[in-house]
Amino acid sequence: MLDLLSQSQAKAALQTLAARAATHVDLSTDLLSLVVCLKDAGRKGTLEAFAARAAAQVEGTTSEGIAQLLRALREKWAEEAWAEEAVQTLTAPAAAHTDLQDLYGVVDLLSEMTKAGKQNAVQVLATRAAEHAPLTDAYRVGALLSQLTEAGQSDAVRKLLGRRLVEQVGALPSQRLASLDSRLAGAAARPVVLPETIVVDRGKVFVSRAFTAACESLGISIQPAPPHAPTAKGIVERTFGTINALFCQRLPGYTGSDVTRRGPDTEKDACYSVTQLQDLLDEWLVHYHHRPHEGLWHPMMPRKALTPNQTWAALVAVAGYVPVPLTGRDYLELIPVRWQAITAAGIRIHHRTYDADLLAPHRGRSSPVAGRGGKWEIHYNPHDVRQVWVRLPDGELTEIPWIHRDHVHRPFDERTWQHIRTQAIDGNHGDAEQ
The missing domain is CATH 1.25.40 (Serine Threonine Protein Phosphatase 5, Tetratricopeptide repeat)
Structure with missing residues (x-):
């Protein structure tokens, strides 16, 4: 204007x-x-x-x-x-x-x-x-x-x-997460991180089919470190040192890295099972994540050592965090895998037979997966062997029960099965099948 x-x-x-x-x-x-x-x-x-x-x-x-x-x-x-x-x-x-x-x-x-x-x-x-x-x-x-x-x-x-x-x-986003879904109230205090890459040594457990399959299903890449090269995974080695110094050496029965670091009666003092040690390590990790680390700091507070939990919360505030709980199907993808044939009787694993009517079209036939000799992908829970899951041509894992599952009302693992089999063999004069 x-x-x-x-x-x-x-x-x-x-x-x-x-x-x-x-x-x-x-x-x-x-x-x-x-x-x-x-x-x-x-x-x-x-x-x-x-x-x-x-x-x-x-x-x-x-x-x-x-x-x-x-x-x-x-x-x-x-x-x-x-x-x-x-x-x-x-x-x-x-x-x-x-x-x-x-x-x-x-x-x-x-x-x-x-x-x-x-x-x-x-x-x-x-x-x-x-x-x-x-x-x-x-x-x-x-x-x-x-x-x-x-x-x-x-x-x-x-x-x-x-x-x-x-x-x-230091404030984890637990209140915000719990407000999204009440079922997250407990999980929000224990945030689960899915890493993009895991650097591993060449231990059997880290190159096993179960571990690699689990990482693949979660979208995690595995980066094996070169053999005999601890400098390629310095953070991992530092973690081992921290666990030894702050956790292991404080337990009875600790043997140390050599005789100069070993107590006089280590065998006598050894009193924890593997499960108990796992519980103790889990409890120690809670305290570890609330312990300030000199290598963790905020750009606005370069002289202030932060805890792992505080650093996690700071990154969540910047990058965001969407909790996606694993479904039952996700857990099935993470359990161990083996490859078995589907015979006329069904699926045989350690003298147990798993069978269901839906296996009828696949009995005696080869799996469509190449390179497996015609065997089928079977997922099993080593802590409860009453059923397995087979991946059928539609790509879904389908539950197949043990033929005697209706008579067993509590879970049992492979070790229990082997013990029962041994007792049965002894009682039936070596007739394993009986």
């Missing part, structure tokens, strides 16, 4: 528009553009009135808008008494009530207050920001810390912000 008017008419219209805007514009949304308009209009009386209005309604304004207004007053009318009075009128309520959601705006406002020499207002705003400003963006928090230092704020204010960072970093 102003393009259609003469220069004098445009100037008069701009001044009229500025005067109306100063008294009627919404300070919470249009403050930045209004400051530019008032500066261009060159009407100090209008800007003075506007500054007074902004001071009276500062709770509805943004910190960036107040910073822009202070900058306009300082740069355009720095030598005039009314501008200094307007700055004085504006800084105190702005420091006490301006919005803190935009940390960059808070940093800008602190900078303008510092340049204006309003140290009391700087102290008030800095303390408010340290206590209540959102700390979700590391770069903005870093800018705030730098500005606090530049503004000459006391260590107390910066330590206050540091304590909030530590508390926030």
Whole structure:
């Protein structure tokens, strides 16, 4: 519209528009553009009135808008008494009530207050920001810390912000997860991480079919370390050292790495089963994840050692975390696998026969999986051998029961089966099948 008017008419219209805007514009949304308009209009009386209005309604304004207004007053009318009075009128309520959601705006406002020499207002705003400003963006928090230092704020204010960072970093997202689904209330306290890659040595368990199949089903790549090269997996070796130093050597029966580190009666003191040792290790791991590590630190607190749980929570806050519980089918994919033929009698494993009517079309036939000699993919639970699962041509794992399962009402494992078989053989004079 102003393009259609003469220069004098445009100037008069701009001044009229500025005067109306100063008294009627919404300070919470249009403050930045209004400051530019008032500066261009060159009407100090209008800007003075506007500054007074902004001071009276500062709770509805943004910190960036107040910073822009202070900058306009300082740069355009720095030598005039009314501008200094307007700055004085504006800084105190702005420091006490301006919005803190935009940390960059808070940093800008602190900078303008510092340049204006309003140290009391700087102290008030800095303390408010340290206590209540959102700390979700590391770069903005870093800018705030730098500005606090530049503004000459006391260590107390910066330590206050540091304590909030530590508390926030250490807060696992359990409440948020539990609010999504009540069933996650227990699991949220024990977050499960699915890594992208696992670096392993060449131990049998790590190159076994069960381990590689489990990683494949979860989308985890396996990176075997070169043989006889501990430096290729330094983090793993360091973990072994930590477990030995902080866990194993504190247990009775610890044999140590050589005789100089061994107790006098290790065999006599050995009193834990493998299951009990696993329970003790699980309990120790809980404490380990709450133990500060010198190698873990936050970019905003480089001198503060963090715990693994605190680091995990910090990364969750940045990268996000969507808990996807494993389904029953997922667990079936993770249990051990073997390859067996489907005979006329069904599937035979360790003298047990598994059979069901749905195997009828596949009896005596080869599996469609190449390279397995016609055998079928069988998943089994070593802790409960009453049933197995076979992968049929449709790709699904289908449960096949042991033919005597209806007579056994409790789970039993392979060791129990072998013991019962041995007793049966002895009692039937070597007739294993009987």
